[in-house]
Amino acid sequence: MASQRLKRGVRGALAATAVAVAAVGITPVSAGAQPATASDALKKYNELGEQATKLNEELLRAQEQEKNNQAELDKAKGEVDTATKAGDAARADEEKFRSRVDRLTEASFEGARFNQLSALLVSDSQQDFLNRMSALGVLAMDNGEALEELSGAVQAADAARDTASEAEKRAQTATDEAKKIADDVRKRKEDLDKQRTEVKAQLNRLTSAERTNLGSVGSVPTNVNYPAGAAGAALSFAMSQIGDMYQYGATGPNVWDCSGLVMKAYASAGVSIPRTSQGQAGVGRAVTRAEAQAGDIVVYNGGMHVGMAVSNSQVVHASTDGVPVKVVPFNNPGSIYAIRRIG
Known part of the structure; x- marks a missing residue:
């Protein structure tokens, strides 16, 4: 399993940029179409991504209520x-x-x-x-x-x-x-x-370097301490999706949104949890930031985003359009809203 995860991580690192470009339909733009600075484009991209993520969460809640x-x-x-x-x-x-x-x-x-x-x-x-x-x-x-x-x-x-x-x-x-x-x-x-x-x-307005950075899976941990039970099995599943692209409303098998990835990860371990990140903020039991450990569900930005702790210092998550599933620093996805432990 570890070799498969490492192989997948290497594959994602080598090909993520090409996948990201194909997934979102990025095409070259003329110099006149570029914004004032590349940092402005990246800032705007991040803002839109956050807005779209919030809207996606609201959509999922509306669909759940309809059901x-x-x-x-x-x-x-x-x-x-x-x-x-x-x-x-x-x-x-x-x-x-x-x-x-x-x-x-x-x-x-x-x-x-x-x-x-x-x-x-x-x-x-x-x-x-x-x-x-x-x-x-x-x-x-x-x-x-x-x-x-x-x-x-x-x-x-x-x-x-x-x-x-x-x-x-x-x-x-x-x-x-x-x-x-x-x-x-x-x-x-x-x-x-x-x-x-x-x-x-x-995305079309980002520089080539910025697109490469967004499409990269970065550094993939190879020494993850998987806990016993459902938490370890769920984390193993989530880690095996590194390199898969983000898609709003997706629950796999090769594209994900944030809560879809966490839901399916725990489903693979035989545990049923809610579909939305706000619903996932209420499962299991609460733990503090200092107590966070591998397999914990970490909810961000008032319940609008979710990831899974890889350790006390890292989380794996599906972040936004054009970005693959990757491991990032614990506080990188945003303001921590809740940390929940299953089992």
Whole structure:
């Protein structure tokens, strides 16, 4: 594994410039197209890269929220379906019991039901009268039970319809919210594409030396102390991607954004973590800068960027368009926002 990482690092160091140029479509520009100074171009490039990275993070969060809303919408639709079936069943019971009451009523019209006086008048004996009265009691009780069941069925149907109505309202709210988020995602994608175009255009204005420096993987550590467990496996995966190019929204296998690289690194170790850098800022447990060690997740710039500690002094990260995955000094990516340890 170590020889493979070293081989990949050497390959990246030798070919990164050519890869960077091809990846972002850099073409030579005339002298008149150059900015006042090369440092101005590099500064502008870094600013645009940071803006695009922030926008990419916001886009990922919007997409994540859209996914969550869709799950809520599906749940609400399921509740509507369940409530509708319950309502249908209640209404079927209602019809069944109503028919039962109607039959009893019809029987009473036909003489099956007698009042006490008629029972007395037609009875042949005292025992016959008692038998008739007993039969009338059974009929009355039966009719009363049927009416109670009918009332219960009606109430059940009403409750089911109320439940369905509430579920439909929730489903509609979730649908409307999902649409708003989807529209927001599309708008963010358009903004991100514009930013990426600006970044690529700015790359054209860099000097050859600056482009070479951006496209280089720099010095690749060969004596990394990989910790045991998931952290070590994740770091090994991240280090094996050195030389791969950055791409907004990418999660591999040969191009990455910052959080995509960290997510897939831990996934390779069997650990599921959030897709976004802000989500990754909340996993595991917090450690201090002094405690940072290989495999820790290091989040920068208010949660807008993330890398993985190679040691207490270095991190490996996918930084921005035109730059390969590389190892840099710990504070190089920006202001430290959080350091989290898995396991």
